[in-house]
Amino acid sequence: MLTGKVAVITGSAQGIGKTCAETFLKNGAKVCLSDVVVDRLQATYEEFKLRYGAENVHQIPCDVTDKTQVEGLCSSPLDPIYASSKFGVVGFTLSHALHADVVDSGVRMAVLCPTFVDTTMIDDDNMKYFIEKIGVIKKEKLAEVVLEMVKDETNNGKCMVVTPQFHYYKDDFPKVEDVFLSTKQS
Ligand SMILES: NC(=O)C1=CN([C@@H]2O[C@H](COP(=O)(O)OP(=O)(O)OC[C@H]3O[C@@H](n4cnc5c(N)ncnc54)[C@H](O)[C@@H]3O)[C@@H](O)[C@H]2O)C=CC1
Numbered sequence: 001m002l003t004g005k006v007a008v009i010t011g012s013a014q015g016i017g018k019t020c021a022e023t024f025l026k027n028g029a030k031v032c033l034s035d036v037v038v039d040r041l042q043a044t045y046e047e048f049k050l051r052y053g054a055e056n057v058h059q060i061p062c063d064v065t066d067k068t069q070v071e072g073l074c075s076s077p078l079d080p081i082y083a084s085s086k087f088g089v090v091g092f093t094l095s096h097a098l099h100a101d102v103v104d105s106g107v108r109m110a111v112l113c114p115t116f117v118d119t120t121m122i123d124d125d126n127m128k129y130f131i132e133k134i135g136v137i138k139k140e141k142l143a144e145v146v147l148e149m150v151k152d153e154t155n156n157g158k159c160m161v162v163t164p165q166f167h168y169y170k171d172d173f174p175k176v177e178d179v180f181l182s183t184k185q186s
């Protein structure tokens with residue numbers, strides 16, 4: 001099913017990452033194992049090499065909190081740590097929006113996710129490719145969207161994506177009862 005594909009899996013010396021790596025190997029992918037604990041990574045690498053063949057398994061030690069090491073593992077034209085931190089802001093905002101201190105308090109928390117905006121932050125050659133494909137939002141237009149977001153009293157816990165062409169609310173946070181009272185097992 002995954003023949004011809006390569007999966008790079010961080011934190012794969014043990015736990016969920018290791019089990020995912022083995023599942024991918026069983027399904028025909030080649031897997032690049034990666035972990036910060038080098039001796040455990042080596043042991044998993046040896047184990048999988050024996051079981052699935054040296055041609056299908058590779059290993060690269062990597063501490064995912066180290067920007068240089070992450071770039072060595074999987075280069076990206078955009079800064080992976082910057083991008084990850086932005087996802088953190090989404091999670092932080094949406095989870096706080098559900099907190100008892102916020103719900104029904106009159107305070108609303110929402111998160112704005114623009115693509116590229118015409119500020120000095122985008123003066124970076126690495127971004128040129130994406131900017132050409134995606135375009136740039138004018139600051140003034142973004143400010144209008146922020147105004148709209150602030151005026152809307154129904155948007156607690158919402159995430160707004162803004163592009164040069166349009167904007168839309170995305171990924172409404174699940175209702176409390178969906179999170180805490182579900183009897184469904186995954
Ligand atoms: N420009 C873009 O394309 C995009 C920007 N963003 C985010 O929007 C936010 C604003 O970005 P821009 O206006 O483009 O950047 P900017 O660099 O033009 O302005 C940022 C301002 O924040 C101030 N600042 C930086 N660190 C601070 C700190 N620790 N405490 C208080 N103030 C601080 C800076 O001195 C500067 O005046 C940033 O979080 C950025 O990551 C998100 C998506 C796209």
Ligand SMILES: CCCCCC(=O)/C=C/C=C\C=C\C=C\[C@@H](O)[C@@H](O)CCCC(=O)O
Nearest residue numbers: 078079082083114115116117121122130134
């Ligand atoms: C569909 C893809 C949309 C991608 C939109 C996007 O990622 C926009 C990014 C815009 C600016 C990014 C700037 C990143 C700069 C970092 O490399 C770093 O230099 C910034 C560190 C400054 C800070 O304190 O945030």
